[in-house]
Amino acid sequence: MNRIDAELKKKQIEELKALEKIVESKGDPNVSKLLSKKQRYLKKNNPSKFEVWFWNQSYFKTGLIVSIVFIILSYVSNENSLLSLILNSIEPLSVVLAVMIFIKETPERKKQYNYQALSTIDSASGIRNSKARVIALQDLVDEGINLDELDLNNANLEGIEMNGVEIKNGIFIGANLSDAVMHLANLQKGDFSEVYAPSIQIRFGNLSFSNFKNSNFSNADFSNSNLMFANFEDANLSGAKFRNAKLRGAKFKGAYLNGADFKDAKIDLNSLKKGKLENAILPNGEEYKESKV
Numbered sequence: 001m002n003r004i005d006a007e008l009k010k011k012q013i014e015e016l017k018a019l020e021k022i023v024e025s026k027g028d029p030n031v032s033k034l035l036s037k038k039q040r041y042l043k044k045n046n047p048s049k050f051e052v053w054f055w056n057q058s059y060f061k062t063g064l065i066v067s068i069v070f071i072i073l074s075y076v077s078n079e080n081s082l083l084s085l086i087l088n089s090i091e092p093l094s095v096v097l098a099v100m101i102f103i104k105e106t107p108e109r110k111k112q113y114n115y116q117a118l119s120t121i122d123s124a125s126g127i128r129n130s131k132a133r134v135i136a137l138q139d140l141v142d143e144g145i146n147l148d149e150l151d152l153n154n155a156n157l158e159g160i161e162m163n164g165v166e167i168k169n170g171i172f173i174g175a176n177l178s179d180a181v182m183h184l185a186n187l188q189k190g191d192f193s194e195v196y197a198p199s200i201q202i203r204f205g206n207l208s209f210s211n212f213k214n215s216n217f218s219n220a221d222f223s224n225s226n227l228m229f230a231n232f233e234d235a236n237l238s239g240a241k242f243r244n245a246k247l248r249g250a251k252f253k254g255a256y257l258n259g260a261d262f263k264d265a266k267i268d269l270n271s272l273k274k275g276k277l278e279n280a281i282l283p284n285g286e287e288y289k290e291s292k293v
Helices: 003-026 029-044 049-055 059-076 082-087 090-104 106-123 131-142
Strands: none
Touching: 106 131
Protein backbone atom coordinates (compact mmCIF):
# COMPACT_ATOMS: atom_id res chain seq x y z
CA MET A 1 0.00 0.00 0.00
CA ASN A 2 1.48 3.38 -0.98
CA ARG A 3 1.39 6.71 0.87
CA ILE A 4 -1.64 7.98 -1.08
CA ASP A 5 -3.66 4.85 -0.18
CA ALA A 6 -2.66 5.24 3.47
CA GLU A 7 -3.76 8.89 3.53
CA LEU A 8 -7.06 7.94 1.87
CA LYS A 9 -7.70 5.32 4.57
CA LYS A 10 -6.96 7.94 7.25
CA LYS A 11 -9.45 10.34 5.66
CA GLN A 12 -12.10 7.59 5.48
CA ILE A 13 -11.64 6.87 9.20
CA GLU A 14 -12.13 10.56 10.03
CA GLU A 15 -15.29 10.69 7.91
CA LEU A 16 -16.63 7.58 9.62
CA LYS A 17 -16.02 9.08 13.05
CA ALA A 18 -18.05 12.15 12.06
CA LEU A 19 -20.84 9.95 10.67
CA GLU A 20 -20.80 7.82 13.83
CA LYS A 21 -21.71 10.87 15.92
CA ILE A 22 -24.71 11.50 13.64
CA VAL A 23 -25.81 7.86 13.86
CA GLU A 24 -25.54 7.84 17.65
CA SER A 25 -27.59 11.03 17.86
CA LYS A 26 -30.34 9.33 15.81
CA GLY A 27 -30.38 6.35 18.17
CA ASP A 28 -29.72 3.63 15.57
CA PRO A 29 -27.66 0.98 17.44
CA ASN A 30 -27.57 -1.53 14.57
CA VAL A 31 -26.03 0.93 12.11
CA SER A 32 -23.76 2.25 14.88
CA LYS A 33 -22.32 -1.26 15.27
CA LEU A 34 -21.72 -1.44 11.52
CA LEU A 35 -19.88 1.87 11.63
CA SER A 36 -17.65 0.68 14.47
CA LYS A 37 -16.92 -2.52 12.55
CA LYS A 38 -16.00 -0.55 9.42
CA GLN A 39 -13.76 1.76 11.45
CA ARG A 40 -11.94 -1.20 12.97
CA TYR A 41 -11.47 -2.68 9.51
CA LEU A 42 -10.02 0.55 8.13
CA LYS A 43 -7.71 0.99 11.12
CA LYS A 44 -6.53 -2.60 10.75
CA ASN A 45 -5.80 -1.97 7.09
CA ASN A 46 -4.31 1.49 7.64
CA PRO A 47 -0.56 0.71 7.76
CA SER A 48 2.12 2.52 9.73
CA LYS A 49 4.98 4.35 7.99
CA PHE A 50 7.18 1.30 8.55
CA GLU A 51 4.60 -1.01 6.95
CA VAL A 52 4.29 1.30 3.92
CA TRP A 53 8.08 1.31 3.60
CA PHE A 54 8.25 -2.48 3.99
CA TRP A 55 5.68 -3.23 1.28
CA ASN A 56 7.45 -0.91 -1.16
CA GLN A 57 10.81 -2.69 -0.86
CA SER A 58 12.03 -5.19 -3.45
CA TYR A 59 12.57 -8.86 -2.58
CA PHE A 60 16.33 -8.32 -2.95
CA LYS A 61 16.40 -5.47 -0.43
CA THR A 62 14.20 -7.38 2.00
CA GLY A 63 16.40 -10.49 1.80
CA LEU A 64 19.56 -8.41 2.15
CA ILE A 65 18.24 -6.61 5.24
CA VAL A 66 17.18 -9.90 6.88
CA SER A 67 20.59 -11.43 6.13
CA ILE A 68 22.43 -8.44 7.61
CA VAL A 69 20.26 -8.60 10.76
CA PHE A 70 21.10 -12.32 11.09
CA ILE A 71 24.83 -11.64 10.73
CA ILE A 72 24.76 -8.86 13.33
CA LEU A 73 22.81 -10.99 15.81
CA SER A 74 25.21 -13.90 15.26
CA TYR A 75 28.16 -11.62 15.93
CA VAL A 76 26.85 -9.97 19.09
CA SER A 77 25.26 -13.07 20.67
CA ASN A 78 27.06 -15.16 23.27
CA GLU A 79 29.03 -17.95 21.59
CA ASN A 80 27.50 -20.70 23.76
CA SER A 81 23.97 -19.32 23.87
CA LEU A 82 21.00 -21.03 22.25
CA LEU A 83 20.47 -17.96 20.05
CA SER A 84 24.03 -18.26 18.75
CA LEU A 85 23.62 -21.97 17.98
CA ILE A 86 20.41 -21.23 16.06
CA LEU A 87 21.80 -18.26 14.17
CA ASN A 88 24.99 -20.06 13.17
CA SER A 89 22.94 -22.55 11.17
CA ILE A 90 21.93 -21.70 7.62
CA GLU A 91 18.53 -23.38 7.93
CA PRO A 92 16.94 -20.71 10.17
CA LEU A 93 18.00 -17.99 7.73
CA SER A 94 16.45 -19.94 4.86
CA VAL A 95 13.22 -20.39 6.81
CA VAL A 96 13.04 -16.71 7.76
CA LEU A 97 13.69 -15.63 4.18
CA ALA A 98 10.99 -18.01 2.95
CA VAL A 99 8.51 -16.63 5.50
CA MET A 100 9.46 -13.06 4.55
CA ILE A 101 8.86 -13.79 0.87
CA PHE A 102 5.50 -15.39 1.72
CA ILE A 103 4.49 -12.26 3.68
CA LYS A 104 5.68 -9.98 0.88
CA GLU A 105 3.53 -11.89 -1.60
CA THR A 106 0.36 -11.53 0.52
CA PRO A 107 -0.84 -8.30 -1.19
CA GLU A 108 -0.25 -9.88 -4.60
CA ARG A 109 -2.24 -12.97 -3.61
CA LYS A 110 -5.07 -10.70 -2.42
CA LYS A 111 -5.00 -8.85 -5.74
CA GLN A 112 -5.21 -12.14 -7.62
CA TYR A 113 -8.14 -13.30 -5.49
CA ASN A 114 -9.95 -9.97 -5.95
CA TYR A 115 -9.32 -10.16 -9.69
CA GLN A 116 -10.80 -13.67 -9.77
CA ALA A 117 -13.83 -12.47 -7.79
CA LEU A 118 -14.37 -9.58 -10.22
CA SER A 119 -13.98 -11.99 -13.14
CA THR A 120 -16.65 -14.21 -11.58
CA ILE A 121 -19.02 -11.24 -11.37
CA ASP A 122 -18.27 -10.18 -14.95
CA SER A 123 -18.76 -13.70 -16.30
CA ALA A 124 -22.21 -13.79 -14.67
CA SER A 125 -23.28 -10.61 -16.49
CA GLY A 126 -26.76 -11.03 -17.95
CA ILE A 127 -27.35 -14.24 -15.97
CA ARG A 128 -30.29 -13.94 -13.59
CA ASN A 129 -29.20 -16.43 -10.92
CA SER A 130 -25.57 -16.94 -9.94
CA LYS A 131 -24.55 -18.11 -6.46
CA ALA A 132 -20.89 -17.59 -7.33
CA ARG A 133 -21.58 -13.91 -8.12
CA VAL A 134 -23.28 -13.38 -4.76
CA ILE A 135 -20.37 -14.97 -2.86
CA ALA A 136 -17.80 -12.99 -4.88
CA LEU A 137 -19.69 -9.75 -4.24
CA GLN A 138 -19.89 -10.31 -0.49
CA ASP A 139 -16.19 -11.21 -0.32
CA LEU A 140 -15.19 -8.03 -2.18
CA VAL A 141 -17.43 -5.93 0.06
CA ASP A 142 -15.85 -7.50 3.16
CA GLU A 143 -12.43 -6.59 1.73
CA GLY A 144 -13.56 -2.99 1.25
CA ILE A 145 -12.94 -3.09 -2.51
CA ASN A 146 -14.30 -0.18 -4.53
CA LEU A 147 -16.82 -1.48 -7.07
CA ASP A 148 -17.69 1.73 -8.94
CA GLU A 149 -19.49 1.30 -12.28
CA LEU A 150 -20.21 -2.37 -11.57
CA ASP A 151 -22.78 -3.90 -13.92
CA LEU A 152 -25.36 -5.98 -12.03
CA ASN A 153 -28.03 -5.70 -14.70
CA ASN A 154 -30.85 -8.21 -14.15
CA ALA A 155 -28.94 -9.95 -11.32
CA ASN A 156 -30.78 -11.85 -8.60
CA LEU A 157 -29.32 -10.47 -5.34
CA GLU A 158 -32.27 -11.28 -3.12
CA GLY A 159 -31.36 -11.01 0.57
CA ILE A 160 -27.73 -10.07 -0.08
CA GLU A 161 -25.87 -8.22 2.68
CA MET A 162 -23.52 -5.50 1.42
CA ASN A 163 -23.18 -3.01 4.26
CA GLY A 164 -20.81 -0.17 3.46
CA VAL A 165 -20.47 -1.15 -0.21
CA GLU A 166 -19.02 1.42 -2.66
CA ILE A 167 -20.71 1.20 -6.07
CA LYS A 168 -20.99 4.68 -7.57
CA ASN A 169 -22.48 4.80 -11.09
CA GLY A 170 -23.57 1.18 -10.70
CA ILE A 171 -25.99 -0.49 -13.12
CA PHE A 172 -28.77 -2.43 -11.37
CA ILE A 173 -31.43 -2.28 -14.11
CA GLY A 174 -34.02 -5.02 -13.60
CA ALA A 175 -32.14 -6.58 -10.68
CA ASN A 176 -33.80 -8.31 -7.72
CA LEU A 177 -32.70 -6.63 -4.48
CA SER A 178 -35.64 -7.69 -2.34
CA ASP A 179 -34.79 -7.97 1.38
CA ALA A 180 -31.21 -6.83 0.71
CA VAL A 181 -29.33 -5.04 3.53
CA MET A 182 -27.04 -2.22 2.40
CA HIS A 183 -26.67 0.21 5.30
CA LEU A 184 -23.99 2.92 4.85
CA ALA A 185 -23.77 2.06 1.14
CA ASN A 186 -22.44 4.64 -1.31
CA LEU A 187 -24.57 4.14 -4.42
CA GLN A 188 -24.48 7.63 -5.94
CA LYS A 189 -25.72 8.00 -9.51
CA GLY A 190 -26.84 4.37 -9.61
CA ASP A 191 -29.36 3.15 -12.18
CA PHE A 192 -32.08 1.27 -10.27
CA SER A 193 -34.74 1.55 -12.95
CA GLU A 194 -37.16 -1.39 -13.03
CA VAL A 195 -35.46 -2.91 -9.99
CA TYR A 196 -37.53 -5.20 -7.75
CA ALA A 197 -36.50 -4.37 -4.18
CA PRO A 198 -39.36 -4.59 -1.67
CA SER A 199 -38.23 -4.42 1.98
CA ILE A 200 -34.64 -3.45 1.10
CA GLN A 201 -32.80 -1.67 3.92
CA ILE A 202 -30.42 1.20 3.13
CA ARG A 203 -30.12 3.40 6.21
CA PHE A 204 -27.50 6.17 6.25
CA GLY A 205 -26.73 5.47 2.59
CA ASN A 206 -25.87 7.82 -0.25
CA LEU A 207 -28.08 7.39 -3.31
CA SER A 208 -28.07 10.96 -4.53
CA PHE A 209 -28.69 11.51 -8.25
CA SER A 210 -29.79 7.86 -8.63
CA ASN A 211 -32.54 6.70 -10.99
CA PHE A 212 -35.41 4.63 -9.51
CA LYS A 213 -37.87 5.03 -12.38
CA ASN A 214 -40.48 2.24 -12.70
CA SER A 215 -38.89 0.37 -9.78
CA ASN A 216 -40.50 -1.40 -6.82
CA PHE A 217 -39.08 -0.26 -3.48
CA SER A 218 -42.22 -0.86 -1.46
CA ASN A 219 -41.61 -1.07 2.30
CA ALA A 220 -37.99 -0.07 1.75
CA ASP A 221 -36.10 1.68 4.56
CA PHE A 222 -34.19 4.77 3.37
CA SER A 223 -34.07 6.41 6.81
CA ASN A 224 -31.30 9.02 7.21
CA SER A 225 -30.09 8.44 3.64
CA ASN A 226 -29.06 11.03 1.06
CA LEU A 227 -31.48 10.85 -1.88
CA MET A 228 -31.06 14.36 -3.20
CA PHE A 229 -32.03 14.74 -6.87
CA ALA A 230 -33.06 11.08 -7.10
CA ASN A 231 -35.64 10.18 -9.76
CA PHE A 232 -38.58 8.18 -8.34
CA GLU A 233 -40.94 8.73 -11.27
CA ASP A 234 -43.57 5.97 -11.54
CA ALA A 235 -41.85 4.00 -8.76
CA ASN A 236 -43.72 1.91 -6.19
CA LEU A 237 -42.71 3.37 -2.81
CA SER A 238 -45.77 2.35 -0.85
CA GLY A 239 -44.93 1.86 2.81
CA ALA A 240 -41.34 3.03 2.33
CA LYS A 241 -39.54 4.85 5.14
CA PHE A 242 -37.80 8.14 4.35
CA ARG A 243 -37.44 9.36 7.94
CA ASN A 244 -34.88 12.15 8.23
CA ALA A 245 -33.78 11.49 4.63
CA LYS A 246 -32.40 14.22 2.35
CA LEU A 247 -34.78 14.45 -0.62
CA ARG A 248 -34.34 17.96 -1.98
CA GLY A 249 -34.55 17.95 -5.75
CA ALA A 250 -36.04 14.43 -5.87
CA LYS A 251 -38.76 13.69 -8.46
CA PHE A 252 -41.94 11.79 -7.54
CA LYS A 253 -44.12 12.20 -10.64
CA GLY A 254 -46.54 9.25 -10.82
CA ALA A 255 -44.92 7.52 -7.83
CA TYR A 256 -47.00 5.38 -5.47
CA LEU A 257 -46.37 6.84 -2.02
CA ASN A 258 -49.27 5.22 -0.22
CA GLY A 259 -48.37 4.86 3.46
CA ALA A 260 -44.83 6.14 2.92
CA ASP A 261 -43.21 7.79 5.94
CA PHE A 262 -41.48 11.14 5.30
CA LYS A 263 -41.30 12.28 8.92
CA ASP A 264 -38.45 14.80 9.44
CA ALA A 265 -37.35 14.37 5.82
CA LYS A 266 -35.66 17.34 4.14
CA ILE A 267 -37.88 17.84 1.12
CA ASP A 268 -39.85 20.45 -0.76
CA LEU A 269 -43.50 19.46 -0.28
CA ASN A 270 -44.28 20.65 -3.79
CA SER A 271 -42.14 17.81 -5.16
CA LEU A 272 -44.65 15.32 -3.72
CA LYS A 273 -47.62 16.85 -5.53
CA LYS A 274 -47.48 14.52 -8.50
CA GLY A 275 -47.19 11.38 -6.39
CA LYS A 276 -50.03 9.34 -4.88
CA LEU A 277 -49.83 10.20 -1.20
CA GLU A 278 -52.76 8.37 0.33
CA ASN A 279 -52.08 7.71 4.04
CA ALA A 280 -48.51 9.01 3.69
CA ILE A 281 -46.81 10.68 6.67
CA LEU A 282 -45.56 14.19 5.89
CA PRO A 283 -42.30 15.68 7.25
CA ASN A 284 -44.22 17.37 10.08
CA GLY A 285 -45.43 13.94 11.26
CA GLU A 286 -49.03 14.44 10.15
CA GLU A 287 -50.90 12.12 7.83
CA TYR A 288 -51.37 13.45 4.32
CA LYS A 289 -54.49 15.40 3.51
CA GLU A 290 -54.92 17.00 0.13
CA SER A 291 -55.33 20.45 1.63
CA LYS A 292 -51.92 20.24 3.31
CA VAL A 293 -49.88 19.93 0.12
